[in-house]
Amino acid sequence: MSLDNLRIESRLAQLGSQEEPVTGAVSFPVYQATAFRHPKLGQSTGFDYARTKSPTRKVLEEAIAQLESGDAGFACSSGMAALQTIFALFGQGDHLIVSLDLYGGTYRLLERIMSRFGVTATYVDTNDLDALESGWKPNTKAIVIETPTNPLMMITDLELVCSWAKKKGILSIVDNTLLTPFFQRPIELGADIVIHSATKYLGGHNDVLAGLIVTKGKELSEEMAFLHNSIGAVLGPQDSWLLMRGMKTLALRMERHQENATKIAAFLKAHPQVESVYYPALPDHPGHEIQKRQSSGNTGIFSFKMKDARYIEPILRHIKLIAFAESLGGVESLMTYPAVQTHADIPEAIRRQVGVDDKLLRYSVGIEHADDLIADLSRAIELAHKEIEEGETVHG
Ligand SMILES: *Cc1c(COP(=O)(O)O)cnc(C)c1O
Numbered sequence: 001m002s003l004d005n006l007r008i009e010s011r012l013a014q015l016g017s018q019e020e021p022v023t024g025a026v027s028f029p030v031y032q033a034t035a036f037r038h039p040k041l042g043q044s045t046g047f048d049y050a051r052t053k054s055p056t057r058k059v060l061e062e063a064i065a066q067l068e069s070g071d072a073g074f075a076c077s078s079g080m081a082a083l084q085t086i087f088a089l090f091g092q093g094d095h096l097i098v099s100l101d102l103y104g105g106t107y108r109l110l111e112r113i114m115s116r117f118g119v120t121a122t123y124v125d126t127n128d129l130d131a132l133e134s135g136w137k138p139n140t141k142a143i144v145i146e147t148p149t150n151p152l153m154m155i156t157d158l159e160l161v162c163s164w165a166k167k168k169g170i171l172s173i174v175d176n177t178l179l180t181p182f183f184q185r186p187i188e189l190g191a192d193i194v195i196h197s198a199t200k201y202l203g204g205h206n207d208v209l210a211g212l213i214v215t216k217g218k219e220l221s222e223e224m225a226f227l228h229n230s231i232g233a234v235l236g237p238q239d240s241w242l243l244m245r246g247m248k249t250l251a252l253r254m255e256r257h258q259e260n261a262t263k264i265a266a267f268l269k270a271h272p273q274v275e276s277v278y279y280p281a282l283p284d285h286p287g288h289e290i291q292k293r294q295s296s297g298n299t300g301i302f303s304f305k306m307k308d309a310r311y312i313e314p315i316l317r318h319i320k321l322i323a324f325a326e327s328l329g330g331v332e333s334l335m336t337y338p339a340v341q342t343h344a345d346i347p348e349a350i351r352r353q354v355g356v357d358d359k360l361l362r363y364s365v366g367i368e369h370a371d372d373l374i375a376d377l378s379r380a381i382e383l384a385h386k387e388i389e390e391g392e393t394v395h396g
Pocket residue numbers: 078079080081103105106146150175177178196197198199200209210211
């Protein structure tokens with residue numbers, strides 16, 4: 001049966017389950033072959049060579065295109081590979097407008113690699129139309145948006161900005177890693193390209209590195225297929241299968257991630273040693289109303305600032321259930337220190353401008369029980385507090 005008219009939960013659970021007509025396997029097989037026999041000269045089964053098209057990857061690619069309401073999907077070996085493939089649309093003399101509070105790796109790719117090919121970028125608050133106008137140049141070819149951003153959870157009004165981009169005749173590219181199509185579908189709001197680090201929520205188990213691209217429109221989809229095949233940073237069949245296996249439970253996981261993050265953000269907001277909490281579900285978060293309008297839920301990661309930077313080191317040392325580790329979006333809770341980890345490649349001046357300072361921690365809330373997570377964090381903050389007080393008595 002066609003899954004197209006089913007709700008997203010059903011489409012996710014059934015991902016790949018109705019695609020194998022010969023044996024009826026409900027888990028789509030891993031086709032490891034790189035070469036495919038031609039029936040005769042001038043004929044093909046639709047598969048020729050695995051870099052161009054591969055059966056297991058194809059099921060994943062069609063699924064993500066459908067989930068994101070796009071026309072074509074492309075699976076890449078990582079989120080960065082997906083971004084690199086997208087940025088290959090641009091060349092000498094082209095200019096991009098990019099979200100200010102950006103994933104560090106994307107910033108590094110633009111500033112240290114794409115710059116070698118003559119592609120320049122201006123970083124602006126993409127929710128500020130005046131900033132967009134002043135960032136725009138006659139050679140601007142696209143706008144690259146993350147919403148919410150990471151780590152500060154800045155929200156961009158996608159409908160507004162994508163329609164601005166359309167008027168300017170430039171492409172809108174949205175990194176939808178943090179919300180996934182379960183909560184937000186940028187193409188329905190006017191975007192041309194969606195990119196995912198599928199390593200995060202789509203895979204969901206901290207065990208597969210992958211990137212996905214979805215394009216809208218025939219011409220753009222054909223161009224992306226050309227780049228995807230020509231560059232060759234494609235996802236292998238085993239990882240394609242593992243990613244699909246993870247995506248089947250996306251709905252359940254996202255609901256639990258959101259529920260846990262909402263509880264823990266509220267706990268931290270009321271904590272005397274915490275200065276601020278950055279989470280779009282909080283009613284006083286800037287962009288809360290926009291987020292509510294354009295998404296059906298909230299991500300499972302948020303950031304918070306301690307009142308005093310001296311808490312950071314002991315908190316990271318004392319958390320036990322929550323792992324001190326980079327990455328986000330998996331079933332296991334992870335905490336990172338953006339200023340020295342994920343965002344180290346972003347110059348200090350830009351980091352300060354957006355507020356990524358030495359008091360900020362980012363928390364990717366897993367699907368453990370919220371009470372256990374709160375107990376772990378609460379204990380770590382308490383122990384940190386004790387150490388700081390003892391230090392003051394000794395040295396003061
Ligand atoms: C992790 C991440 C990337 C990069 O993806 P990889 O899979 O690590 O290569 C890009 N964008 C965002 C928002 C990310 O969180």
